[in-house]
Amino acid sequence: MSTPDITLYTAQTPNGIKVSILLEELGLPYKTVAIDMSANTQKEPWFLAINPNGRIPAITDGARNVFESGAILQYLVDTYDTERRISYPHGTDEYWEVVQWLFFQNAGVGPMQGQANHFFRYAPEKIPYGIARYQAETRRLYSVLETRLAASKSGFLVGDRLTIADITTYGWVRSAGWAGVEIEDFPSLKRWEETLEKREAFRKGGDVPVPSKIKELIKDKARAEEEEKKARGWIVPEQK
Template sequence: MASSTSTSGPDIHLYTTQTPNGIKISITLEELGLPYTVHKIDISKNTQKEPWFLEINPNGRIPALTDRFTDGETIRLFESGSIQQYLVERYDTEHRISYPRGTREYWEVNNWLFFLNAGVGPMQGQANHFNRYAPERIEYGVNRYVNETRRLYGVLNTQLEKSTSGYLVGDRCTIADIAHWGWVTGAFWSGVNIDEFPALKAWDERMLQRPGVEKGRHVPDPHRMKELSKDPAKMKEHAEKSRAWVQQGMKADATKK
């Protein structure tokens, strides 16, 4: 992962941390074989709220990315779906993880990309919050978001049951698969048992065998979700640490105008 110094090539800087949304970008970059420089953002210290970062992403969230645009000037990208679309539109000229613009498959990839960004990510994120980070257990919140996440997993499972390639769209892994993987592989964290969804579980394992996924998931730190799922003590410790800074961040956000 070395940065490019060519004035004509990419100069990609990825601002990220170890989250489902963060690793979807590093995996995308690895699948495309692009050089990039990683800047680890410590969200436990609210680094993403500092003025310099807000110049890149005014929403104060990771991931964010900058690159040298076609006019030679820096372009900023934020929101993970937008970043993925930029990367394949500009750099995936061989359509390794995308399809040509305007094809049926192109629009189908968009369907599933928006399904993740408007459905699975937000719903599972709330399931994670009520299951792991809330100061007290609120059954309504847990049930609402875990059940909706499970429903969305059922939609994915049905799509994969019909797939002849083992991926969501057409004959290849695309940014739609990559976008979902970081969330689905951590299903247990939100209270969903992936064993309920055989086709989705097989897809999860298939994705993990891809070199780009294996390399990209460990950016900027080791991806430990699989290990956590097998160790209840570490799971509890991780949740307690995360709960503390999540609550702290919520309080800080509440005082800002």
Template sequence: MLELFAAATPNGYKISIALAELDLPYQLRLLDLKKNEQKQPWFLAINPNGRIPALVDHDHDDFAVFESGAILIYLAEKTGKLLPREPKARSQTLQWLMFQMAGIGPMQGQAHHFRHYAPQRVPYGIERYTKETARLYGVLNERLGRSKYLGCNELTIADIAVWPWIASHARAGQDLNQFPALKRWHDELAMRPAFQKGRQMLAAR
């Protein structure tokens, strides 16, 4: 049995969507981030960084995996799905996964912070991270103008990693109508039953 520790955030949605796409049973444990439950000693034993999500595979000696990208790779390799075996397609998928981990997530996360959570309004921070998020959206838009999916010609963990962030585009000050190929991709994935189920699993709690 898999046990997922998560919350209703883009990084949490990545894993609940992947588990739904893979049709894997799991036990969900939602953490209350406002109460800093993710900083409690019991959770730090699972993820020393004290962030969600984390996954424990109880069928493999209670093996713990943290960092959302690492969890996606673990699940893909465990099942043989959502990560191509052909070397070039596999590499492209991992490249776009890392693009999310190193670019979209950190930059859009900062845009969210300065636009909604900073105790004082900081115009420089708002402008910098909103513009950088828009630039990264442009990179995605260019890729998706040439490819149906990010990694290759089929759905992969790269798409699952990026989509929850694009789904929260408005909070980062972005208009998807300015990125037509990205909007096409976003809207198509939003209609997939597993994407809907994955979001509902966290958002409805």
């Protein structure tokens, strides 16, 4: 096994915490660099040399750069989970199931819920069609997860153990209310979320690089509106 020399470039987002949670689950040492997206740090030349797409998360491991959250998760388990504590041997049915659910989140849940977040929270004008469209698609994708987890004997998305399929999805489900999606409508998914939150690695990794405040914000309308306004101040100009 390679000797890890990992630096994580991240922020407190559903995508950002995926990597820190996995690093905690694997017990790997890592350094953290907090990226201030409100200051467009992710667009600075030094960071673009690590991730040319100018997004978080990204890692360096020695001389190697890895960007895109799904690719980072795959890289870390393929490189460091040699005992297969949270992964399956390459080529097995379970391995390919993990890959499918990883892509399901990265290509489905994340983009759709991200758009629901934008139109529901950040857009400079409320567009009812956009809000309804992306909230509905997020709920549809959640229903797929609900069906899967309702039939799971282990309580995890794949097989008999936690995998990156669970880790990649968790941060988005934790933030369901921020997109205006009611998690209570999905009891198996809610139970899965609550089970994962009991794991030390999820508690510790979920507060990287700063403690999460998403649950408190969802419950506090005044604080949520203040956070929306602050974030809108950099999200909208960035798109120009």
